[in-house]
Amino acid sequence: MQHLLNLLAAIALLVWGTHLVRAGILQVFGANLRQIISHGVRTRLTAMLSGLGVTALVQSSTATALIVSSFVGKGLMGLSAALAVMLGADIGTSVMAVVFSLDLSWLSPLLIFLGVVLFISRQDSNAGRFGRTMIGLGLMLLSLRLITETTTTLTQSEVIRSLLEALSSDLMLEITLGAALAVLSYSSLATVLLTATLAGSGGIPLEVALGLVVGANLGSGILAVLTTLKSSIATRQVPLGNLVFKLIGVCLMAPLIGVWLQYAVPHIDDRIAQVVLFHLAFNLATVLVCIGLCGSVARLVQRLLPDEESTESPLLRPLHLDASALATPSLAISAAAREALHQADVVETMLRGLLAVIQNNDQRLAHELQELDDTVDSLHSAIKYYMTRISRAELDADESKRWTDIMDFTINMEQIADVIERVLQDVEDKKIRRGLQFSEAGMQEIRAMHTMLVANMQLAMSVFLNGNVRDARRLLEEKARFRDLERQYAASHLQRLSNQTPRSMETSSLHIDLISDLRRVNSMLCAVAYPVLEPTGVLAPTxxxxxxxxxxxxxxxxxxxxxxxxxxxxxxxLPPAASGDAPPTAAPRTSESADAPPPAPKAEGGNGAR
The missing domain is CATH 4.10.910 (30s ribosomal protein s13; domain 2)
Structure with a gap:
C-alpha cells in the first residue's frame, strides 16, 4: 500500500511540476508568445513552426490551443491557419517528451535550489517567476526518478502483474485509459512521460505503453474541446478541428503499433526512448498527412459548428476580456486595457451623436444614445469583474500602476456617459419637446466646444494607450483653454440676454447647463493626464x-x-489658519482639479450652472 501511495504522489508531483512550468512560462513570456503566434501565420509552414516553438516552451498543446482559439474567436486569425498552428503544437509536445526522457536526474536538485532562491528573493519580478519555472522543471525530473524507483518495487507484486496482463489484452482499452489519464492530469506530456517511465522500469509491457501513448494523444484533443465548451462558437472550432486531426492520427498509427514493435524497436536499446520516439512518430505522421487537409477540415468544422448569426452589434459586448489570459497577469492587463478603449469608443459614439441631437432636435437618436449608457455600464462592470480576477500578487510595480490606471479610466468613462445621458434628457425635455432652438451665436459656441471636446477625447484615449508625456501636457493645456472658453461663452450668453435676444432668453437655462456639463466632461477626460505626469514632477502646484x-x-x-x-x-x-480658525480641509483630487472655475453667472429666468 505504501508503494502505491508513493507512486500516486510521484505522479501528482509530475502533474504539478508540469503546471508550474506552463504557468511560469506564460507569465514571463506570455505577451511574446502571442506575438510569435500572431505573426507566424502567413503560411501553413510558418504557422506550424510557430506552434512548435511556443508549445516547446509552454509544454502544453492545450495552453497553445486556448491562445489560438482566442485569436480565432476575435477574428484575428483564420481557422485554417490556427489548425496548422495546432499541428506544430503537437510536435512541440512530443519533442519535449524526448528531452525529458533523457537521464537528467542530476539536474533536478540544482534546478530546485536555484528556483527556490530566485522565487523567494524576487517573487514579484520576472526573475522570481522564472525561478518558479525552474522549480517546476526540477520537480518534473525528480518525479520521473521517483516513478522509476516505485514501479520497480511494485512490479514484484503478483497482483500488479495480473492487472498488467489484463491490460495487454485490448488495444481499445489501452487507448481509452490513455485518453482518460491525459484528461484527468490536464497534460498529455505528463501522461506520455509517466507511460514511458513505467515501461522503462518494467512496470507495463511495451505494447501496452504504445497503446497508452496513442490514447494520450487523443486525450489532449478531447481536453481542449472540454476546456472551451462554454466559449463562443468561433473559439470552439479550433479544438474541434484539432480533435479531428487526433482521430486521423489514431486511425493511422494504432494499426502500426505492431510495425513499430517489429522494425523500430530492435534498433532502439532504451525502452523509454522506444515509447517517446513512437510518440514523436505519431505526431510527425499526423502532420505529414493532415498539413494539406487544414482547409478541408476547417470547412468541415464550420459545417459542424456554424458561426452564430448574431444581430447584436459587436460594439455592445465585451470583445477583449479573454478568460484564458487570466493565468498570465501581464496578458490579462493588456486585454483589460483594450476593453477599456472599447468602452471609450462607445462613449465617443455618444459624445459625437450629442451634437446631432442638439442641432436637429432628433428625439429618436437621443433615445438610441441614452441606451448606449447601459452598454457603457455593462462594459464597466465586465472590466471591473475581470480586473478583480487578476492576481495582484503576481503583478510587478509597473503592472500594478497600470491596473490602477485602467480602473480609474473606466470609472471616468462611465461617469462621462452618465453626464452625456443626463444632457440628452435635458435637451429632450427643455428643447425638443418644446420645439425651441438655440440662437445662431449660441449654436456656434456649442459647436466649437463640442469640436474641441471630441478632439480632447481622442487625445485622452491616446494618452491612456501610449502614456506619452508630451500628449499628457497638451491635454492639461487643453483643459485650461476649455475652462477659459466656458467663461467666455457664459459672458457672451449674458450679453445676449441683456440685449433681449428671444432665442437666448428661451433657452438660457439649458445653454448655461450645457456648456457647464461639457466643461465637466472635459475635466474628466483631462484626468487621464495626471497618472502620466505625476511621476515626472511637471504638474503645476494647485x-x-x-x-x-x-x-x-x-x-x-x-x-x-x-x-x-x-x-x-x-x-x-492673516489667513484663517493663522488667526485661529480651522484650516481648510484638502479634498481628494478628482477629475475636477483644484483650479476649477467658479460657477457661471446665473442668468435671468434660468436656474444657472450646475
Whole structure:
C-alpha cells in the first residue's frame, strides 16, 4: 500500500511540476508568445513552426490551443491557419517528451535550489517567476526518478502483474485509459512521460505503453474541446478541428503499433526512448498527412459548428476580456486595457451623436444614445469583474500602476456617459419637446466646444494607450483653454440676454447647463493626464498648495514679529489658519482639479450652472 501511495504522489508531483512550468512560462513570456503566434501565420509552414516553438516552451498543446482559439474567436486569425498552428503544437509536445526522457536526474536538485532562491528573493519580478519555472522543471525530473524507483518495487507484486496482463489484452482499452489519464492530469506530456517511465522500469509491457501513448494523444484533443465548451462558437472550432486531426492520427498509427514493435524497436536499446520516439512518430505522421487537409477540415468544422448569426452589434459586448489570459497577469492587463478603449469608443459614439441631437432636435437618436449608457455600464462592470480576477500578487510595480490606471479610466468613462445621458434628457425635455432652438451665436459656441471636446477625447484615449508625456501636457493645456472658453461663452450668453435676444432668453437655462456639463466632461477626460505626469514632477502646484505655502509664510512672519518684540499683525490680515480658525480641509483630487472655475453667472429666468 505504501508503494502505491508513493507512486500516486510521484505522479501528482509530475502533474504539478508540469503546471508550474506552463504557468511560469506564460507569465514571463506570455505577451511574446502571442506575438510569435500572431505573426507566424502567413503560411501553413510558418504557422506550424510557430506552434512548435511556443508549445516547446509552454509544454502544453492545450495552453497553445486556448491562445489560438482566442485569436480565432476575435477574428484575428483564420481557422485554417490556427489548425496548422495546432499541428506544430503537437510536435512541440512530443519533442519535449524526448528531452525529458533523457537521464537528467542530476539536474533536478540544482534546478530546485536555484528556483527556490530566485522565487523567494524576487517573487514579484520576472526573475522570481522564472525561478518558479525552474522549480517546476526540477520537480518534473525528480518525479520521473521517483516513478522509476516505485514501479520497480511494485512490479514484484503478483497482483500488479495480473492487472498488467489484463491490460495487454485490448488495444481499445489501452487507448481509452490513455485518453482518460491525459484528461484527468490536464497534460498529455505528463501522461506520455509517466507511460514511458513505467515501461522503462518494467512496470507495463511495451505494447501496452504504445497503446497508452496513442490514447494520450487523443486525450489532449478531447481536453481542449472540454476546456472551451462554454466559449463562443468561433473559439470552439479550433479544438474541434484539432480533435479531428487526433482521430486521423489514431486511425493511422494504432494499426502500426505492431510495425513499430517489429522494425523500430530492435534498433532502439532504451525502452523509454522506444515509447517517446513512437510518440514523436505519431505526431510527425499526423502532420505529414493532415498539413494539406487544414482547409478541408476547417470547412468541415464550420459545417459542424456554424458561426452564430448574431444581430447584436459587436460594439455592445465585451470583445477583449479573454478568460484564458487570466493565468498570465501581464496578458490579462493588456486585454483589460483594450476593453477599456472599447468602452471609450462607445462613449465617443455618444459624445459625437450629442451634437446631432442638439442641432436637429432628433428625439429618436437621443433615445438610441441614452441606451448606449447601459452598454457603457455593462462594459464597466465586465472590466471591473475581470480586473478583480487578476492576481495582484503576481503583478510587478509597473503592472500594478497600470491596473490602477485602467480602473480609474473606466470609472471616468462611465461617469462621462452618465453626464452625456443626463444632457440628452435635458435637451429632450427643455428643447425638443418644446420645439425651441438655440440662437445662431449660441449654436456656434456649442459647436466649437463640442469640436474641441471630441478632439480632447481622442487625445485622452491616446494618452491612456501610449502614456506619452508630451500628449499628457497638451491635454492639461487643453483643459485650461476649455475652462477659459466656458467663461467666455457664459459672458457672451449674458450679453445676449441683456440685449433681449428671444432665442437666448428661451433657452438660457439649458445653454448655461450645457456648456457647464461639457466643461465637466472635459475635466474628466483631462484626468487621464495626471497618472502620466505625476511621476515626472511637471504638474503645476494647485491653488490649495499655494494657499498652504502662504499660510506657512504668514505663521513664520508672526513668530518673527513676536520674537523681535514687534506688534503682531491683526488677525484680519492673516489667513484663517493663522488667526485661529480651522484650516481648510484638502479634498481628494478628482477629475475636477483644484483650479476649477467658479460657477457661471446665473442668468435671468434660468436656474444657472450646475
Amino acid at each position: 491653488r490649495l498648495r499655494k494657499k498652504k505655502v502662504a499660510e506657512r509664510k504668514a505663521a513664520s512672519a508672526a513668530e518673527t514679529r513676536a520674537g523681535s518684540g514687534l506688534p503682531a499683525a491683526p488677525d484680519a490680515a
